[in-house]
Amino acid sequence: MENAQLVALSRQSILRNHLDVIANNMANINTSGYKSQNLHFAEYVMPVADGTAFEPQDRDISYVDMFTTRTDFTHGSLKMTGNDFDLALNSDGFFAVQLPDGTEAYTRAGSFHLDNTGQLVTAEGLPVLTETGPITFSVEDGNVQIAGDGTIATNLGIRGRMKVVDFEDVRTLEKIGDTMFRGEDPLPAAQVSLVQGGLENSNVYGITEVTHLIEVTRAYDATSKIVKDLDELRQQAISTLGRFQA
Amino acid sequence: MKALHIAATGMKAQELNVEVISNNVANMRTTGFKKQRADFQDLLYQNLRRMGTETSDAGTIVPTGIQIGSGVKIASTARIMSQGSLEQTGKELDLAIRGEGFFQIQLPDGTTGYTRDGSFERDANGQLVTIDGYIVDPGINIPTNAKDITISNTGVVQGVNQNGTTVELGQLQLARFVNKAGLEAIGDNLYLETDASGAPETSNPGDDGYGSVQQYFLEMANVDAVTEIADLISAQRAYEMNSQIIQAADEMYSTTTNLR
Numbered sequence: 001m002e003n004a005q006l007v008a009l010s011r012q013s014i015l016r017n018h019l020d021v022i023a024n025n026m027a028n029i030n031t032s033g034y035k036s037q038n039l040h041f042a043e044y045v046m047p048v049a050d051g052t053a054f055e056p057q058d059r060d061i062s063y064v065d066m067f068t069t070r071t072d073f074t075h076g077s078l079k080m081t082g083n084d085f086d087l088a089l090n091s092d093g094f095f096a097v098q099l100p101d102g103t104e105a106y107t108r109a110g111s112f113h114l115d116n117t118g119q120l121v122t123a124e125g126l127p128v129l130t131e132t133g134p135i136t137f138s139v140e141d142g143n144v145q146i147a148g149d150g151t152i153a154t155n156l157g158i159r160g161r162m163k164v165v166d167f168e169d170v171r172t173l174e175k176i177g178d179t180m181f182r183g184e185d186p187l188p189a190a191q192v193s194l195v196q197g198g199l200e201n202s203n204v205y206g207i208t209e210v211t212h213l214i215e216v217t218r219a220y221d222a223t224s225k226i227v228k229d230l231d232e233l234r235q236q237a238i239s240t241l242g243r244f245q246a
Numbered sequence: 247m248k249a250l251h252i253a254a255t256g257m258k259a260q261e262l263n264v265e266v267i268s269n270n271v272a273n274m275r276t277t278g279f280k281k282q283r284a285d286f287q288d289l290l291y292q293n294l295r296r297m298g299t300e301t302s303d304a305g306t307i308v309p310t311g312i313q314i315g316s317g318v319k320i321a322s323t324a325r326i327m328s329q330g331s332l333e334q335t336g337k338e339l340d341l342a343i344r345g346e347g348f349f350q351i352q353l354p355d356g357t358t359g360y361t362r363d364g365s366f367e368r369d370a371n372g373q374l375v376t377i378d379g380y381i382v383d384p385g386i387n388i389p390t391n392a393k394d395i396t397i398s399n400t401g402v403v404q405g406v407n408q409n410g411t412t413v414e415l416g417q418l419q420l421a422r423f424v425n426k427a428g429l430e431a432i433g434d435n436l437y438l439e440t441d442a443s444g445a446p447e448t449s450n451p452g453d454d455g456y457g458s459v460q461q462y463f464l465e466m467a468n469v470d471a472v473t474e475i476a477d478l479i480s481a482q483r484a485y486e487m488n489s490q491i492i493q494a495a496d497e498m499y500s501t502t503t504n505l506r
Binding site: 027032037071082109114176178 | 424
Protein backbone atom coordinates (compact mmCIF):
# COMPACT_ATOMS: atom_id res chain seq x y z
CA MET A 1 0.00 0.00 0.00
CA GLU A 2 2.94 2.34 0.66
CA ASN A 3 3.97 1.79 -2.93
CA ALA A 4 0.87 3.59 -4.20
CA GLN A 5 1.78 6.54 -2.03
CA LEU A 6 5.32 6.57 -3.42
CA VAL A 7 3.99 6.47 -6.98
CA ALA A 8 1.77 9.43 -6.16
CA LEU A 9 4.75 11.22 -4.63
CA SER A 10 6.83 10.68 -7.78
CA ARG A 11 3.98 12.19 -9.78
CA GLN A 12 3.67 15.21 -7.53
CA SER A 13 7.36 16.04 -7.45
CA ILE A 14 7.47 15.87 -11.25
CA LEU A 15 4.45 18.14 -11.52
CA ARG A 16 6.24 20.72 -9.40
CA ASN A 17 9.13 20.69 -11.89
CA HIS A 18 6.64 20.96 -14.72
CA LEU A 19 5.19 24.06 -13.08
CA ASP A 20 8.71 25.55 -12.91
CA VAL A 21 9.12 25.01 -16.65
CA ILE A 22 5.75 26.65 -17.37
CA ALA A 23 6.62 29.56 -15.06
CA ASN A 24 9.91 30.07 -16.90
CA ASN A 25 8.11 30.12 -20.25
CA MET A 26 5.57 32.58 -18.95
CA ALA A 27 8.24 34.83 -17.42
CA ASN A 28 9.90 34.97 -20.84
CA ILE A 29 6.75 35.63 -22.86
CA ASN A 30 8.14 39.04 -23.92
CA THR A 31 11.80 38.01 -24.21
CA SER A 32 12.83 38.34 -27.83
CA GLY A 33 14.48 35.26 -29.29
CA TYR A 34 13.33 33.07 -26.38
CA LYS A 35 12.42 29.48 -27.24
CA SER A 36 9.80 27.76 -25.11
CA GLN A 37 10.47 24.51 -23.32
CA ASN A 38 8.32 21.56 -22.43
CA LEU A 39 9.00 18.87 -19.87
CA HIS A 40 8.57 15.29 -21.04
CA PHE A 41 7.95 12.40 -18.70
CA ALA A 42 9.03 8.80 -18.79
CA GLU A 43 7.78 5.68 -17.07
CA TYR A 44 10.19 4.31 -14.53
CA VAL A 45 9.54 0.66 -13.82
CA MET A 46 10.44 -0.91 -10.50
CA PRO A 47 12.03 -3.28 -9.71
CA VAL A 48 14.90 -2.60 -12.08
CA ALA A 49 16.26 -6.11 -11.57
CA ASP A 50 14.58 -8.82 -13.57
CA GLY A 51 11.17 -9.37 -12.06
CA THR A 52 11.50 -13.15 -12.19
CA ALA A 53 14.71 -13.14 -10.17
CA PHE A 54 12.78 -12.95 -6.93
CA GLU A 55 10.47 -15.40 -5.24
CA PRO A 56 7.60 -14.71 -4.85
CA GLN A 57 7.41 -12.86 -8.10
CA ASP A 58 7.41 -9.07 -7.71
CA ARG A 59 4.84 -7.09 -9.52
CA ASP A 60 6.20 -4.22 -11.61
CA ILE A 61 5.43 -0.76 -10.30
CA SER A 62 5.47 2.21 -12.65
CA TYR A 63 6.78 5.45 -11.27
CA VAL A 64 6.95 8.61 -13.29
CA ASP A 65 10.24 10.32 -13.95
CA MET A 66 11.44 13.32 -15.92
CA PHE A 67 12.69 12.35 -19.33
CA THR A 68 13.80 15.58 -20.93
CA THR A 69 13.07 19.26 -21.37
CA ARG A 70 12.49 19.66 -25.07
CA THR A 71 13.08 23.14 -26.49
CA ASP A 72 10.64 24.18 -29.17
CA PHE A 73 12.63 25.83 -31.96
CA THR A 74 9.71 27.03 -34.04
CA HIS A 75 10.14 30.62 -35.15
CA GLY A 76 8.54 33.40 -33.14
CA SER A 77 6.60 36.17 -34.81
CA LEU A 78 8.43 39.19 -36.19
CA LYS A 79 8.16 42.61 -34.58
CA MET A 80 9.37 45.62 -36.55
CA THR A 81 11.27 48.10 -34.40
CA GLY A 82 12.97 50.33 -36.96
CA ASN A 83 16.26 50.12 -35.06
CA ASP A 84 19.20 49.61 -37.47
CA PHE A 85 20.95 47.03 -35.31
CA ASP A 86 17.89 44.93 -34.53
CA LEU A 87 18.15 41.78 -36.62
CA ALA A 88 15.61 38.99 -36.88
CA LEU A 89 16.27 35.64 -38.50
CA ASN A 90 13.47 34.54 -40.75
CA SER A 91 15.16 31.22 -41.49
CA ASP A 92 16.58 28.42 -39.36
CA GLY A 93 19.88 29.21 -37.71
CA PHE A 94 21.51 31.31 -35.02
CA PHE A 95 23.70 34.38 -34.74
CA ALA A 96 27.15 33.65 -33.33
CA VAL A 97 28.38 35.58 -30.29
CA GLN A 98 31.85 35.47 -28.74
CA LEU A 99 31.89 34.68 -25.02
CA PRO A 100 34.55 36.23 -22.74
CA ASP A 101 36.43 32.89 -22.64
CA GLY A 102 36.78 32.96 -26.45
CA THR A 103 34.24 30.26 -27.19
CA GLU A 104 31.10 30.86 -29.21
CA ALA A 105 27.50 30.98 -28.09
CA TYR A 106 24.48 31.12 -30.35
CA THR A 107 21.36 33.22 -30.13
CA ARG A 108 18.29 34.23 -32.08
CA ALA A 109 17.84 37.40 -30.05
CA GLY A 110 19.14 40.00 -32.49
CA SER A 111 18.86 43.20 -30.48
CA PHE A 112 22.43 44.30 -31.04
CA HIS A 113 24.17 47.58 -30.23
CA LEU A 114 27.45 49.34 -30.89
CA ASP A 115 29.91 49.77 -28.06
CA ASN A 116 32.18 52.79 -27.51
CA THR A 117 34.62 51.56 -30.17
CA GLY A 118 31.84 50.99 -32.69
CA GLN A 119 31.96 47.20 -32.36
CA LEU A 120 28.72 45.32 -32.92
CA VAL A 121 27.81 43.75 -29.56
CA THR A 122 24.89 42.15 -27.72
CA ALA A 123 23.11 43.83 -24.79
CA GLU A 124 25.70 42.10 -22.57
CA GLY A 125 28.55 43.69 -24.54
CA LEU A 126 29.64 40.41 -26.14
CA PRO A 127 30.98 40.80 -29.70
CA VAL A 128 28.67 39.59 -32.47
CA LEU A 129 30.54 37.59 -35.10
CA THR A 130 30.60 37.99 -38.83
CA GLU A 131 32.11 35.32 -41.05
CA THR A 132 35.50 36.97 -40.46
CA GLY A 133 35.11 37.65 -36.75
CA PRO A 134 33.87 40.69 -34.80
CA ILE A 135 33.04 43.83 -36.81
CA THR A 136 33.67 47.47 -35.93
CA PHE A 137 31.94 50.42 -37.55
CA SER A 138 33.34 53.95 -37.63
CA VAL A 139 31.83 57.34 -38.39
CA GLU A 140 32.95 56.98 -42.04
CA ASP A 141 30.75 53.92 -42.43
CA GLY A 142 27.61 56.05 -42.24
CA ASN A 143 24.41 54.07 -42.52
CA VAL A 144 24.79 50.34 -42.02
CA GLN A 145 22.65 48.23 -44.32
CA ILE A 146 22.34 44.53 -43.64
CA ALA A 147 20.83 42.64 -46.55
CA GLY A 148 18.53 39.65 -46.35
CA ASP A 149 21.41 37.22 -46.85
CA GLY A 150 23.42 38.85 -44.04
CA THR A 151 25.74 40.96 -46.19
CA ILE A 152 26.78 44.12 -44.35
CA ALA A 153 27.15 47.16 -46.58
CA THR A 154 28.13 50.69 -45.55
CA ASN A 155 29.46 53.82 -47.27
CA LEU A 156 32.84 52.04 -47.35
CA GLY A 157 31.44 49.19 -49.43
CA ILE A 158 30.75 45.62 -48.38
CA ARG A 159 32.15 45.04 -44.91
CA GLY A 160 31.37 41.36 -44.46
CA ARG A 161 28.56 38.94 -43.81
CA MET A 162 26.80 38.05 -40.56
CA LYS A 163 27.80 34.64 -39.29
CA VAL A 164 24.67 32.52 -39.17
CA VAL A 165 25.08 28.91 -38.15
CA ASP A 166 22.83 25.90 -37.85
CA PHE A 167 23.18 22.50 -36.24
CA GLU A 168 22.69 18.93 -37.35
CA ASP A 169 20.40 18.40 -34.39
CA VAL A 170 19.23 21.55 -32.58
CA ARG A 171 17.93 19.43 -29.69
CA THR A 172 21.51 19.01 -28.47
CA LEU A 173 21.82 22.75 -27.80
CA GLU A 174 22.17 23.74 -24.18
CA LYS A 175 20.49 26.86 -22.83
CA ILE A 176 22.99 28.98 -20.89
CA GLY A 177 20.81 31.99 -20.05
CA ASP A 178 20.93 35.48 -21.57
CA THR A 179 18.85 33.97 -24.42
CA MET A 180 21.95 32.14 -25.61
CA PHE A 181 22.66 28.54 -26.45
CA ARG A 182 25.84 26.51 -26.38
CA GLY A 183 26.37 23.87 -29.00
CA GLU A 184 29.01 21.84 -30.74
CA ASP A 185 29.92 21.46 -34.41
CA PRO A 186 28.08 24.44 -35.90
CA LEU A 187 27.54 24.30 -39.66
CA PRO A 188 27.02 27.35 -41.87
CA ALA A 189 23.28 27.85 -42.23
CA ALA A 190 22.00 26.45 -45.52
CA GLN A 191 19.78 29.41 -46.16
CA VAL A 192 19.90 32.82 -44.51
CA SER A 193 17.03 35.24 -44.54
CA LEU A 194 17.24 38.06 -42.06
CA VAL A 195 15.34 41.26 -41.51
CA GLN A 196 17.06 44.46 -40.45
CA GLY A 197 15.01 46.63 -38.11
CA GLY A 198 13.01 43.74 -36.69
CA LEU A 199 13.13 41.41 -33.70
CA GLU A 200 11.91 37.86 -33.27
CA ASN A 201 9.32 37.62 -30.51
CA SER A 202 9.32 34.86 -27.96
CA ASN A 203 7.59 31.73 -29.28
CA VAL A 204 5.69 31.27 -26.01
CA TYR A 205 1.94 31.26 -26.48
CA GLY A 206 0.07 32.45 -23.40
CA ILE A 207 -2.92 30.22 -24.07
CA THR A 208 -0.80 27.05 -24.44
CA GLU A 209 0.99 27.78 -21.19
CA VAL A 210 -2.24 28.54 -19.32
CA THR A 211 -3.67 25.24 -20.60
CA HIS A 212 -0.59 23.42 -19.36
CA LEU A 213 -0.92 25.28 -16.10
CA ILE A 214 -4.49 24.09 -15.62
CA GLU A 215 -3.46 20.53 -16.49
CA VAL A 216 -0.68 20.63 -13.92
CA THR A 217 -2.76 22.05 -11.08
CA ARG A 218 -5.61 19.60 -11.71
CA ALA A 219 -3.27 16.64 -12.00
CA TYR A 220 -1.70 17.74 -8.74
CA ASP A 221 -5.13 17.95 -7.10
CA ALA A 222 -6.08 14.53 -8.42
CA THR A 223 -2.88 12.97 -7.14
CA SER A 224 -3.40 14.58 -3.75
CA LYS A 225 -6.85 13.04 -3.68
CA ILE A 226 -5.33 9.60 -4.23
CA VAL A 227 -2.90 10.17 -1.38
CA LYS A 228 -5.75 11.26 0.85
CA ASP A 229 -7.91 8.25 -0.09
CA LEU A 230 -5.00 5.92 0.55
CA ASP A 231 -4.53 7.50 3.93
CA GLU A 232 -8.19 6.96 4.80
CA LEU A 233 -8.02 3.39 3.55
CA ARG A 234 -5.08 2.72 5.81
CA GLN A 235 -6.78 4.39 8.74
CA GLN A 236 -9.83 2.21 8.22
CA ALA A 237 -7.71 -0.89 7.90
CA ILE A 238 -6.01 -0.12 11.18
CA SER A 239 -9.23 0.53 13.04
CA THR A 240 -11.06 -2.47 11.55
CA LEU A 241 -8.27 -5.02 11.73
CA GLY A 242 -7.11 -3.75 15.09
CA ARG A 243 -10.54 -4.21 16.73
CA PHE A 244 -10.37 -6.83 19.41
CA GLN A 245 -13.17 -9.43 19.13
CA ALA A 246 -14.10 -10.72 22.52
CA MET B 247 8.98 24.58 -6.35
CA LYS B 248 10.70 27.60 -7.89
CA ALA B 249 7.61 28.58 -9.87
CA LEU B 250 6.63 31.26 -7.36
CA HIS B 251 9.97 33.03 -7.73
CA ILE B 252 10.17 32.49 -11.47
CA ALA B 253 6.74 34.06 -11.93
CA ALA B 254 7.84 36.89 -9.64
CA THR B 255 10.78 37.68 -11.96
CA GLY B 256 8.27 37.70 -14.84
CA MET B 257 5.96 40.13 -13.05
CA LYS B 258 8.86 42.37 -12.06
CA ALA B 259 10.15 42.46 -15.65
CA GLN B 260 6.73 43.36 -17.02
CA GLU B 261 6.35 46.02 -14.35
CA LEU B 262 9.55 47.64 -15.59
CA ASN B 263 8.35 47.22 -19.16
CA VAL B 264 5.23 49.21 -18.30
CA GLU B 265 7.39 51.88 -16.64
CA VAL B 266 9.46 52.26 -19.81
CA ILE B 267 6.34 52.39 -21.98
CA SER B 268 4.68 54.96 -19.74
CA ASN B 269 7.77 57.18 -19.88
CA ASN B 270 7.67 56.96 -23.68
CA VAL B 271 4.00 57.88 -23.77
CA ALA B 272 4.48 60.70 -21.25
CA ASN B 273 7.15 62.18 -23.52
CA MET B 274 5.18 61.79 -26.73
CA ARG B 275 5.18 65.56 -27.27
CA THR B 276 8.67 66.25 -25.88
CA THR B 277 10.92 67.91 -28.43
CA GLY B 278 13.81 65.70 -29.50
CA PHE B 279 12.80 62.85 -27.16
CA LYS B 280 14.09 59.41 -28.11
CA LYS B 281 12.06 56.42 -26.99
CA GLN B 282 13.43 53.54 -24.94
CA ARG B 283 12.74 49.85 -25.16
CA ALA B 284 13.10 47.22 -22.45
CA ASP B 285 15.02 44.17 -23.69
CA PHE B 286 14.70 40.92 -21.76
CA GLN B 287 16.85 37.83 -21.43
CA ASP B 288 16.28 34.49 -19.75
CA LEU B 289 18.13 33.68 -16.52
CA LEU B 290 20.46 30.77 -15.83
CA TYR B 291 19.33 27.17 -16.20
CA GLN B 292 19.56 24.38 -13.69
CA ASN B 293 20.70 21.17 -15.34
CA LEU B 294 18.83 18.34 -13.64
CA ARG B 295 20.04 15.90 -16.24
CA ARG B 296 22.90 17.00 -18.40
CA MET B 297 22.80 16.36 -22.11
CA GLY B 298 25.68 14.24 -23.37
CA THR B 299 26.15 12.25 -20.18
CA GLU B 300 26.49 8.50 -20.62
CA THR B 301 23.45 6.39 -19.94
CA SER B 302 25.04 2.96 -20.30
CA ASP B 303 28.32 1.12 -20.55
CA ALA B 304 27.68 0.82 -24.27
CA GLY B 305 28.34 4.55 -24.57
CA THR B 306 24.81 5.71 -25.22
CA ILE B 307 24.30 9.31 -24.21
CA VAL B 308 21.47 11.56 -23.09
CA PRO B 309 20.41 13.34 -26.30
CA THR B 310 18.53 16.18 -24.61
CA GLY B 311 18.86 16.84 -20.91
CA ILE B 312 16.55 18.37 -18.37
CA GLN B 313 17.02 22.09 -17.98
CA ILE B 314 14.85 24.11 -15.65
CA GLY B 315 15.09 27.86 -16.12
CA SER B 316 14.90 30.43 -13.39
CA GLY B 317 13.02 33.29 -15.00
CA VAL B 318 13.68 36.48 -16.83
CA LYS B 319 15.82 39.56 -16.35
CA ILE B 320 16.00 42.98 -17.92
CA ALA B 321 19.02 43.12 -20.21
CA SER B 322 18.86 46.77 -21.18
CA THR B 323 16.60 49.74 -21.68
CA ALA B 324 18.11 50.66 -25.01
CA ARG B 325 17.34 54.07 -26.45
CA ILE B 326 16.17 54.03 -30.04
CA MET B 327 17.90 56.94 -31.73
CA SER B 328 15.82 57.07 -34.90
CA GLN B 329 14.88 60.35 -36.56
CA GLY B 330 11.75 62.03 -35.22
CA SER B 331 9.43 63.86 -37.58
CA LEU B 332 9.94 67.60 -38.06
CA GLU B 333 7.26 70.08 -37.13
CA GLN B 334 7.20 73.60 -38.49
CA THR B 335 7.00 76.22 -35.74
CA GLY B 336 7.75 79.46 -37.57
CA LYS B 337 10.08 80.59 -34.77
CA GLU B 338 13.42 81.75 -36.14
CA LEU B 339 15.60 80.21 -33.42
CA ASP B 340 13.93 76.81 -33.56
CA LEU B 341 16.32 74.30 -35.09
CA ALA B 342 15.88 70.68 -35.99
CA ILE B 343 18.61 68.22 -36.97
CA ARG B 344 17.91 66.07 -39.98
CA GLY B 345 20.20 63.09 -39.69
CA GLU B 346 23.08 62.38 -37.33
CA GLY B 347 24.35 64.65 -34.61
CA PHE B 348 23.63 66.53 -31.41
CA PHE B 349 23.82 70.17 -30.41
CA GLN B 350 26.45 70.82 -27.76
CA ILE B 351 25.32 72.65 -24.64
CA GLN B 352 27.57 74.15 -21.93
CA LEU B 353 26.18 72.98 -18.62
CA PRO B 354 26.55 75.21 -15.53
CA ASP B 355 29.13 72.79 -14.03
CA GLY B 356 31.38 73.25 -17.05
CA THR B 357 30.73 69.90 -18.69
CA THR B 358 29.17 69.56 -22.12
CA GLY B 359 25.69 68.17 -22.58
CA TYR B 360 24.25 66.97 -25.87
CA THR B 361 20.71 67.42 -27.12
CA ARG B 362 18.49 67.04 -30.18
CA ASP B 363 16.16 69.71 -28.82
CA GLY B 364 16.87 72.85 -30.85
CA SER B 365 14.31 75.21 -29.31
CA PHE B 366 16.83 77.97 -28.62
CA GLU B 367 16.41 81.53 -27.33
CA ARG B 368 18.48 84.67 -26.96
CA ASP B 369 19.50 85.71 -23.46
CA ALA B 370 19.95 89.28 -22.18
CA ASN B 371 23.42 89.48 -23.76
CA GLY B 372 22.23 88.19 -27.11
CA GLN B 373 23.86 84.81 -26.51
CA LEU B 374 22.18 81.76 -28.10
CA VAL B 375 20.91 79.64 -25.19
CA THR B 376 18.56 76.73 -24.49
CA ILE B 377 15.19 77.16 -22.75
CA ASP B 378 17.03 76.60 -19.46
CA GLY B 379 19.48 79.40 -20.29
CA TYR B 380 22.46 77.13 -20.94
CA ILE B 381 24.85 78.40 -23.61
CA VAL B 382 24.91 76.65 -26.96
CA ASP B 383 28.46 75.65 -27.88
CA PRO B 384 30.23 77.04 -29.96
CA GLY B 385 28.86 80.34 -28.64
CA ILE B 386 26.89 82.50 -31.02
CA ASN B 387 26.20 86.10 -30.11
CA ILE B 388 23.34 87.81 -31.86
CA PRO B 389 23.57 91.61 -31.41
CA THR B 390 20.34 93.37 -30.41
CA ASN B 391 20.24 95.33 -33.64
CA ALA B 392 20.53 92.23 -35.81
CA LYS B 393 17.31 91.10 -37.41
CA ASP B 394 16.15 88.53 -39.94
CA ILE B 395 18.34 85.81 -38.51
CA THR B 396 18.87 83.02 -40.99
CA ILE B 397 20.53 79.73 -40.19
CA SER B 398 21.58 77.70 -43.19
CA ASN B 399 21.45 73.91 -43.54
CA THR B 400 25.19 73.88 -42.86
CA GLY B 401 24.80 75.84 -39.62
CA VAL B 402 25.97 79.29 -40.74
CA VAL B 403 24.17 81.94 -38.69
CA GLN B 404 23.62 85.25 -40.45
CA GLY B 405 21.78 88.45 -39.56
CA VAL B 406 21.03 91.81 -41.10
CA ASN B 407 22.49 94.81 -39.20
CA GLN B 408 21.06 98.31 -38.99
CA ASN B 409 22.80 99.32 -42.26
CA GLY B 410 20.95 96.61 -44.08
CA THR B 411 24.06 94.53 -44.79
CA THR B 412 24.17 90.83 -44.06
CA VAL B 413 26.79 89.81 -41.51
CA GLU B 414 27.90 86.37 -40.41
CA LEU B 415 27.32 85.84 -36.70
CA GLY B 416 28.73 82.38 -36.20
CA GLN B 417 28.85 78.74 -37.16
CA LEU B 418 26.87 76.02 -35.37
CA GLN B 419 28.54 72.66 -34.90
CA LEU B 420 27.18 69.20 -34.30
CA ALA B 421 28.70 66.39 -32.27
CA ARG B 422 28.30 62.74 -33.06
CA PHE B 423 29.18 59.51 -31.28
CA VAL B 424 30.17 56.05 -32.38
CA ASN B 425 27.50 54.61 -30.12
CA LYS B 426 24.85 57.25 -29.55
CA ALA B 427 22.59 54.72 -27.83
CA GLY B 428 25.23 54.61 -25.07
CA LEU B 429 24.69 58.24 -24.06
CA GLU B 430 23.39 58.86 -20.56
CA ALA B 431 20.12 60.77 -20.34
CA ILE B 432 20.10 63.28 -17.50
CA GLY B 433 16.65 64.78 -18.10
CA ASP B 434 15.92 68.22 -19.56
CA ASN B 435 16.37 66.59 -23.01
CA LEU B 436 20.11 66.42 -22.33
CA TYR B 437 22.55 63.56 -22.70
CA LEU B 438 26.05 63.11 -21.30
CA GLU B 439 29.02 61.36 -22.84
CA THR B 440 29.82 57.98 -21.22
CA ASP B 441 32.43 55.26 -21.58
CA ALA B 442 29.92 53.36 -23.69
CA SER B 443 29.17 56.18 -26.11
CA GLY B 444 32.79 56.93 -26.98
CA ALA B 445 34.26 60.40 -27.37
CA PRO B 446 32.36 62.98 -29.42
CA GLU B 447 33.52 64.03 -32.86
CA THR B 448 32.45 67.48 -33.97
CA SER B 449 31.99 69.00 -37.38
CA ASN B 450 29.82 71.46 -39.26
CA PRO B 451 26.29 70.35 -40.11
CA GLY B 452 26.01 68.92 -43.60
CA ASP B 453 29.55 67.50 -43.57
CA ASP B 454 29.97 63.86 -44.52
CA GLY B 455 28.26 61.72 -41.88
CA TYR B 456 26.58 64.66 -40.13
CA GLY B 457 22.98 65.78 -40.39
CA SER B 458 21.86 69.17 -41.59
CA VAL B 459 20.13 71.89 -39.59
CA GLN B 460 16.63 73.02 -40.40
CA GLN B 461 15.57 76.48 -39.24
CA TYR B 462 11.92 77.15 -38.22
CA PHE B 463 11.44 73.46 -37.39
CA LEU B 464 11.61 71.31 -34.26
CA GLU B 465 12.18 67.57 -34.08
CA MET B 466 9.26 65.75 -32.48
CA ALA B 467 9.62 62.70 -30.26
CA ASN B 468 10.09 59.44 -32.16
CA VAL B 469 7.39 57.77 -30.05
CA ASP B 470 4.73 55.97 -32.06
CA ALA B 471 1.51 55.86 -30.05
CA VAL B 472 0.12 52.72 -31.72
CA THR B 473 3.29 50.70 -31.06
CA GLU B 474 3.40 51.87 -27.45
CA ILE B 475 -0.23 50.90 -26.79
CA ALA B 476 0.29 47.50 -28.43
CA ASP B 477 3.37 46.97 -26.24
CA LEU B 478 1.41 48.11 -23.20
CA ILE B 479 -1.33 45.55 -23.85
CA SER B 480 1.14 42.71 -24.29
CA ALA B 481 3.03 43.78 -21.13
CA GLN B 482 -0.17 43.92 -19.10
CA ARG B 483 -1.33 40.51 -20.32
CA ALA B 484 2.06 39.00 -19.64
CA TYR B 485 1.87 40.43 -16.12
CA GLU B 486 -1.56 38.85 -15.63
CA MET B 487 -0.46 35.46 -16.89
CA ASN B 488 2.53 35.48 -14.56
CA SER B 489 0.23 36.25 -11.64
CA GLN B 490 -1.82 33.20 -12.72
CA ILE B 491 1.29 31.08 -12.22
CA ILE B 492 1.72 32.45 -8.70
CA GLN B 493 -1.90 31.57 -7.97
CA ALA B 494 -1.48 28.07 -9.37
CA ALA B 495 1.67 27.50 -7.31
CA ASP B 496 -0.16 28.79 -4.26
CA GLU B 497 -3.06 26.39 -4.93
CA MET B 498 -0.66 23.49 -5.22
CA TYR B 499 0.93 24.43 -1.91
CA SER B 500 -2.47 24.64 -0.27
CA THR B 501 -3.45 21.24 -1.71
CA THR B 502 -0.33 19.85 -0.09
CA THR B 503 -1.02 21.42 3.27
CA ASN B 504 -4.63 20.16 3.18
CA LEU B 505 -3.56 16.57 2.55
CA ARG B 506 -4.24 15.71 6.14
